Amino acid sequence: MLQIENVGVRYGPTVVLDGLSWTVGTTGSVVTALLGPSGCGKSTLIRAVAGLEPLSHGRIRFDGGDLSELPAHRRDFGVVFQDGQLFPGRTVASNIAYGLRMRRWSRATIRARVAEMLDLVRLPDFADRGVDELSGGQAQRVALARSLAPRPRLLLLDEPLAALDRLLRDQLAIEIAEIVRDAATPTIVVTHDHNEAALMADTISVMREGELVQTDVPEHLWSSPVDEWTARFLGVTTVIEAEFAGASAQTELGPVGLAVPDGHRRLGLRAESMRAVRAGSDDDVVGVVATVADLPAGRRVRVVTDVGEVDAVTSERAAVGDRVGLRIVAERVAVIGS
Structure with a gap:
């Protein structure tokens, strides 16, 4: 040792x-x-x-x-x-x-x-x-x-x-x-x-x-990064607030279910924490595609929403200017300070 x-x-x-x-x-x-x-x-x-x-x-x-x-x-x-x-x-x-x-x-x-x-x-x-x-x-x-x-x-x-x-x-x-x-x-x-x-x-x-x-x-x-600096250094690009009750919360980017104790949490989102889909569902946060990057690991987009720009991944074709819906991928979310 x-x-x-x-x-x-x-x-x-x-x-x-x-x-x-x-x-x-x-x-x-x-x-x-x-x-x-x-x-x-x-x-x-x-x-x-x-x-x-x-x-x-x-x-x-x-x-x-x-x-x-x-x-x-x-x-x-x-x-x-x-x-x-x-x-x-x-x-x-x-x-x-x-x-x-x-x-x-x-x-x-x-x-x-x-x-x-x-x-x-x-x-x-x-x-x-x-x-x-x-x-x-x-x-x-x-x-x-x-x-x-x-x-x-x-x-x-x-x-x-x-x-x-x-x-x-x-x-x-x-x-x-x-x-x-x-x-x-x-x-x-x-x-x-x-x-x-x-x-x-x-x-x-x-x-x-x-x-x-x-x-x-x-x-x-x-x-579970200890603080926001660590979360961002480890690839988190968006931080949102969430109030959990019964292992679920409604956030400004949509609902998320996580096995965490009830109470206030800060969530860190990487591109893989968000999935971009065709706009249409009333449950989805809708935004406009600002950039598209076809990477070896998949297609990555940056989406402009009413709550700011959000990185996401998608398996669908996407072009700058397209309207898309965003959904949180719970198992890819970081809980900061937990």
Whole structure:
């Protein structure tokens, strides 16, 4: 278990972290994502955990041991950065073996471990390949293998997929999560990407301006964000008020049924929380289509209504200027602050 207690980090007069506390490592949670917008302090926190940034105050403990004064090379943590930082002009095997040579492993043991790591990251025939010949995805898998080879107590991944295209990022996110679980290595991944966090992590911690605002399993995080800022950061585009009685409420965008206690609630709506249909039903809120986007996941429209602009999805053909009805998809609604 990693315990961060009242930690502060400064860059000269600039305070990046101040009084931050965080606990990572629970039963059944191998991968934790640290999710937040650029500049919120995520990378600074991970660098402090790795021992690459000095603390102005506070303590960092791992498995009960105080790391605060322990240099980075003695923490026995693996780190993978965005660019992988492989040693150019060397082979894949030489890169993976680097940490093992520093630990004075025998040649035979190193060869066996390198082969094991190449199998783990699904590059079994790449030992003699120069790292300069690798694709971006292959290079990140080699960087991962190099970090895992010495059997680190904790693996830290700092935006490891940010330089890759979307298709490769999603594919590699799944692969990396499988690899670290197969290696049974506790892992923290820093990212600003919601999809990446969802694909990789058992638990997600959301960070804002140097503070941790919510830690939860992905399903509950999407459905129950702690406040409006978190809801909007996680994709909510419209917030409405609702007064529930008997697990249902009438809102300005129509009725909604949710298994929540009676009383006032604030609901967060993403595009998938609203379905646009042909106008005609008296029960539907009616609006005019302002924009249409045909996306891989389906058709998305922005609809101008009497209560403002609302994003929605539709399976029907739609054009700018069409009148459509809107219906709330209850299972896609977020209940804010619940």
